[in-house]
Amino acid sequence: MHSPGATLGVMGGGQLGRMFVHAAQQMGYLTVVLDPDAASPAGWVAHHHVQTGYLDEQGLAQLMQRSAAITTEFENVPAAALVTLGAHRPVAPGADAVAICQDRALEKAHFGRCAVPCAPHALIDSEAQVGAADAALLPGILKTARLGYDGKGQARVANRDELVAARRAMGGVGCVLEKRLALAAEISVIVARGADGTMVHLPVQRNLHRDGILAVTTVPAAVDRDTETQAVQSAYRIAESMEYVGVLCVEFFLLTDGSLVANEMAPRPHNSGHYSIDACDVSQFDLQVRTLVGAPLPVPRLHSPAVMLNLPGDLWTRPDGAQIEPDWAAVLALPGVHLHLYGKTQPRRGRKMGHLTVTAASAAAARETALRACGILGIEPF
Template sequence: MKASLLPGEASLGVMGGGQLGRMFVHAAQSLGFRTVVLDPDADSPAGLVAHQHIRSDYLDVAGLTLLAQQCAAITTEFENVPAQALERLAQTRFVAPAGAAVAICQDRVAEKAHFAASAVACAPYAVIVSEADLLAVGDDLLPGILKTATLGYDGKGQVRVRSRAELAAAWSELKQVRCVLEQMLPLALEISVISARNAQGEIVQFPVQQNLHIDGILAVTQVPAPGVSAALQEQALASAARIAASMNYVGVLCVEFFILQDGRLIVNEMAPRPHNSGHYTMNACDLSQFDLQVRAMTGLPLVQPRLHSPTLMLNLLGDLWFSPAEPGVERTPAWDQVLALPGTHLHLYGKTSARPGRKMGHLNITAASAEQAESVARQAAALLGLAMDW
């Protein structure tokens, strides 16, 4: 790739056709780039809005060849795109993030080793590959959380265990695949940092985001983070920057952290892409995480984003499309009432059907103050029937 790809003069590709790809496509198109999506689903949200949709498997040679022919630079929209597919594309095209970086994020064992190499603390853990590893687990790691080393997301592939008997049963439940057992720590808060880094090593970051997860799925994000000291925010931003730099990362990277009850900061995991917790940037910042994804992969200037409004983001799952009074009967949520509230910004992902737990959209609320944003968010949550235990 030349020094930079100027708006309107090139095509950009994205591996994956989900909602993150859709929002990337919109951001790229706003700058005049042509967009190409590779995804096997004929109804993929990103494929429906891109200039071109290559419907093929992520490892299909013909599909990858066509994507490389059509695009000057290529990115990915979810972490489970095969790293070898990105490496193949990189033989002829600029790919950001690189396959090697994505491979680290795809494997919890490699990820934790990378955190250690970046001098960022994570929870004590043990790798379990065999019965011998299971028997060798130290008592100090229980109670803990057993996680599959690969393919886990949104709480999937994770089992909480309190004893050795529960640990053995959980490993069997997870089909005895390679796993990581993490010590369960007393958590106070969950936060995340989204960074954008280019090929020259320049990095910009959004403010620290405070997150609430319900059943392993992100439910609420607040910015500015109301429960996090300035010192801890600076530590999180610096840690995320080191993690990105130490793997020569190019693109948008989200790093999730825990704040423990004793005040320590512990890294949890990272995602080599834009993240749910950064969706607020679409309305509360002068540049969104997707704008910076486009800039990082094209070599366009990375400008420090500015938070211009306090904000709160509500994740919208498919459960909202079903009334508890009429199970199985799909309905349309009361969007008209929600949009009557000041500062509400609705983003639906264009998915053809709703189902419980499926990410269907998000609602951003911006206001002149954090208190006003939270007040409106609670009104919106009540209208939608969302839990308000935050």
């Protein structure tokens, strides 16, 4: 185990890196962030900020020199950089696992190897494959195989003409066409796996997305126990089969017929797990630190039901386009409210500026207070 006082490195300077840095520092570790942005949220709070690109040789060398072990805060860090770092320092998660998560085609193939169902789909790498795609997959959702997140790189397609147009709009890159399914709910499981194979998980989370971006997470998830068990067991198989080390989120669709299918996975802490900072005795970021340094992994305990609300940049803009500051005083006057802002200076529509977690003695009370916060902030109720 790397003892407190060691320096931990993180590739990426966004809000996930910022929250990792906070957790590491709380446990007594020094931190270093590599990110090209001089004003990155994690770079502001880390002990050291290496301001270079993710494939810059000198930057990677600096990160290695300073770090006892290295993690990543987003899945689109070039896997080649993780290979370079992994040749000299412990890196968690490793390059092979991240490479699978970066490519939807590889991801779905991995789900199949793990006997975890996913949506019926086809790979679309050419115009010929567009024409040959099974008509049973329409209406569907076309997603770029790489570099898609938060609703980016995907389009709903009702017929083959729309499929052709959507692929051309995406630049003709490799895509995955998924059949559109009848959804009852979306849930996620966050697993932490140590190098010794020990695995623990956060409570199953129920998620509401709007325009492809997570808007609300509710815990407990209010799904039946069999569904929770199936989701957790599937996430464990997925992590174990990759020999994964670190924190992994697996998102699932619960269909109207009661079946469960895997949607996608993220090789890092996840937006749907942010509530764990305030509602669990061990957060997803604590678990990320522990898996990286080889510390014991206690089973997280949910001590308070919670609702997490994302705070998009839209909240800082009036309908006429004028910039405003949300009424934080009114929000913070509500019971059980925990405000987390990420230090981003430019609010933009759809940009995640922070989150609000509401904890309470019961799920109903947490929901009631969260809805009051929605009313104050102008967030659509759920």
